[in-house]
Amino acid sequence: MGNQYPKRxxxxxxxxxxxxxxxxxxxxxxxxFLKISGASAAAPLLAGSLLAGSLAGESLVSxxxxxxxxxxxxxxxxxxxxxxxxxxEFSINGKEYKANLEPRVTLLDALRDQFDLTGxxxxxxxxxxxxxxxxxxxxxxxACSLLAIEAQGRQILTVESLMQRSALHxxxxxxxxxxxxxxxxxxxxxxxxxxxxxDKNPKPTVDDIRxxxxxxxxxxxxxxxxxxxxxxxxxxxxx
Ligand code: FES
Ligand code: FES
Numbered sequence: 001m002g003n004q005y006p007k008r009x010x011x012x013x014x015x016x017x018x019x020x021x022x023x024x025x026x027x028x029x030x031x032x033f034l035k036i037s038g039a040s041a042a043a044p045l046l047a048g049s050l051l052a053g054s055l056a057g058e059s060l061v062s063x064x065x066x067x068x069x070x071x072x073x074x075x076x077x078x079x080x081x082x083x084x085x086x087x088x089e090f091s092i093n094g095k096e097y098k099a100n101l102e103p104r105v106t107l108l109d110a111l112r113d114q115f116d117l118t119g120x121x122x123x124x125x126x127x128x129x130x131x132x133x134x135x136x137x138x139x140x141x142x143a144c145s146l147l148a149i150e151a152q153g154r155q156i157l158t159v160e161s162l163m164q165r166s167a168l169h170x171x172x173x174x175x176x177x178x179x180x181x182x183x184x185x186x187x188x189x190x191x192x193x194x195x196x197x198x199d200k201n202p203k204p205t206v207d208d209i210r211x212x213x214x215x216x217x218x219x220x221x222x223x224x225x226x227x228x229x230x231x232x233x234x235x236x237x238x239x
Contacts, residue, residue, distance in 0.1 A: 108143035119159035130216030180225030
């Protein structure tokens with residue numbers, strides 16, 4: 001079982017739906033969805049009456065639909081957040097954290113800039129490299145691609161949770177033993193991804209390891225060392 005990262009292919013649409021007006025099971029066509037999405041995205045940026053006026057030409061959003069901090073989208077009243085800071089609470093590495101954050105802030109920025117948890121690295125900042133990998137409810141997540149507001153109420157684990165005082169976690173020690181790090185920018189993300197693989201299966205096969213780490217890139221080419229580290233862990237871990 002691999003990481004839970006969205007694959008690039010997941011973002012592309014089926015060729016049959018590109019140009020047409022196909023409807024999904026919700027009954028909302030692609031064009032309608034884009035209108036709703038545009039209205040929802042614009043709502044936090046504009047005052048209510050201005051928003052209603054600017055969207056008066058849209059068939060799905062009218063003045064009567066915009067009501068303070070909610071908006072009617074696809075027949076449902078949904079809340080609108082921001083654009084200013086909101087009080088948020090997080091559970092990170094077993095501790096509670098609070099901050100006032102704008103809804104646009106990513107989990108990665110919240111970790112690094114607000115809570116001084118800088119283990120997760122910002123490298124591509126677009127969900128491609130895995131340097132920002134953290135666990136959210138035990139699933140690997142690109143922290144650069146998840147809004148902090150959506151991470152509330154979840155159990156967030158970062159690489160900082162692994163070390164116990166000055167003792168390296170066995171995964172970290174295995175990386176040291178097998179020289180699995182060079183510049184180190186990818187390393188925290190790989191360590192977290194390795195933990196996810198081993199949590200799921202303490203005795204992963206080579207294929208399990210490759211698949212589980214397929215969402216993480218190393219520009220220095222430490223893949224062999226990482227695989228050796230994982231092989232060591234697979235031998236020593238208890239099932
Ligand atoms: S920094 Fe998040 S995937 Fe690259
Ligand atoms: S050790 Fe440099 S990018 Fe992986």
